[in-house]
Amino acid sequence: MATVSEAQVFVPAPTAGARSQKLTLLALALGSFSIGTSEFASMGIIQLFSDSLGISVPEATNAITAYAFGVVIGAPLVTLAAARLNRRTLLLLLMGLFVVGNVLSAVASNLGFLMLARFVSGLPQGAYFGAGAVVASYIVGPGQAGKAFAIVMTGLTVATIVGSPLATFLGQTIGWRETYLAVAAFSMLAFGAIWQWVPRTKALDGVPVIQEISALRRGEVWGVMLVAALGVASIFAVYTFIAPMVTDVVKLAPEMVPVALALFGLGMTAGNIYGGKLADLYPARGIVIGFGSALVILAALAAGGGHSWVFFPAMFGVGAAMMAAIPTIQVRLTKLAPEAPSLMGAMNLASLNVANAVGAWAGSVTIAAGYGLLSAAWAGFAVTSAGLVIFGLTLLLRSR
Secondary structure (H helix, E strand, C coil): CCCCCHHHHCCCCCCCCHHHHHHHHHHHHHHHHHHHHHHHHHHHCHHHHHHHHCCCHHHHHHHHHHHHHHHHHHHHHHHHHCCCCCHHHHHHHHHHHHHHHHHHHHCCCCHHHHHHHHHHHHCCHHHHHHHHHHHHHHHHCCCCHHHHHHHHHHHHHHHHHHHHHHHHHHHHHCCHHHHHHHHHHHHHHHHHHHHHHCCCCHHHCCCCHHHHHHHHHCHHHHHHHHHHHHHCHHHHHHHCCHHHHHHHHCCCCHHHHHHHHHHHHHHHHHHHHHHHHHHHHCCCHHHHHHHHHHHHHHHHHHHHCCCHHHHHHHHHHHHHHHHHHHHHHHHHHHHHCCCCHHHHHHHHHHHHHHHHHHHHHHHHHHHHHHHCCCHHHHHHHHHHHHHHHHHHHHHHHHHC
């Protein structure tokens, strides 16, 4: 029997009002806001839980890496295991698991337990963004895949402006455990919003597993994922070490860490909005502009990041440049496998979390080698350069 792809059935219901559509998109953004706050706040409070658990900052990055591995493993496995589930039901289950992971993070007594808790927290992320992008596409209509993915990502980028700085401030004033408990509480609100505002409709039903798996047989899909995993890594090479950069390199008070985080988030939000529009108009420009701009900014940060007038604009710039590329990556994946938009959205997030692990690892290697905190920017420069070169090669091969 012939199957109907998710991309084909997701045409907005003509009876849905503008208000209900906005509430649906808001519910999706609240969920991604919770996820983004948890992910990025871990980097803002890394000094706090490293001191509390009696480990070094480079060792503490293992908890961040564990979260990233949770996303990478969970993205394909959870998406495929839940392929037949209605997307609304799947989103609710994923938010429930996310709450559990953050509660476990709050009660962790050692690095091993914290790594396990962060791994569990990461498992729902890829599948959430994949299912969320499908629901957003249903709401905004066909031909706007870039816009739909950018809408879902908006919650994550706003988390870097508001959620992560507030969570970092909470960690500094009350405790890092309370940060994870606060994320869990807000995630319950997002669960309620999804329950109330995401429509109950058969149009959001899943598809056969074999239909999703078929997309993974295409080499071009893996090529785009490799470009994302390397090219976007620099954002995490820098973001992971923002707190010690502020205090130990720029020589500012810890109270300035949330300011740096907020600037980074403002850049990510601006880049996401611009990147969503760019992705629907041009097939490659977002990646070239995003990665190319990031290289220039990373070099400036590495060379002059000890000065506040270089450091703070660079925080905005790195965030904006990288996020301008991500919607284009999503659109390219969806066009390569239009019959599996949920899996492609999940695999995009998986690639970005490989980038998370690669970036945090690359930065920690250069720092542990004694090259200083700003060497993380050069580590990011190297991996983004590799991503840009590989993307150029894929375009060249496709043109032949």
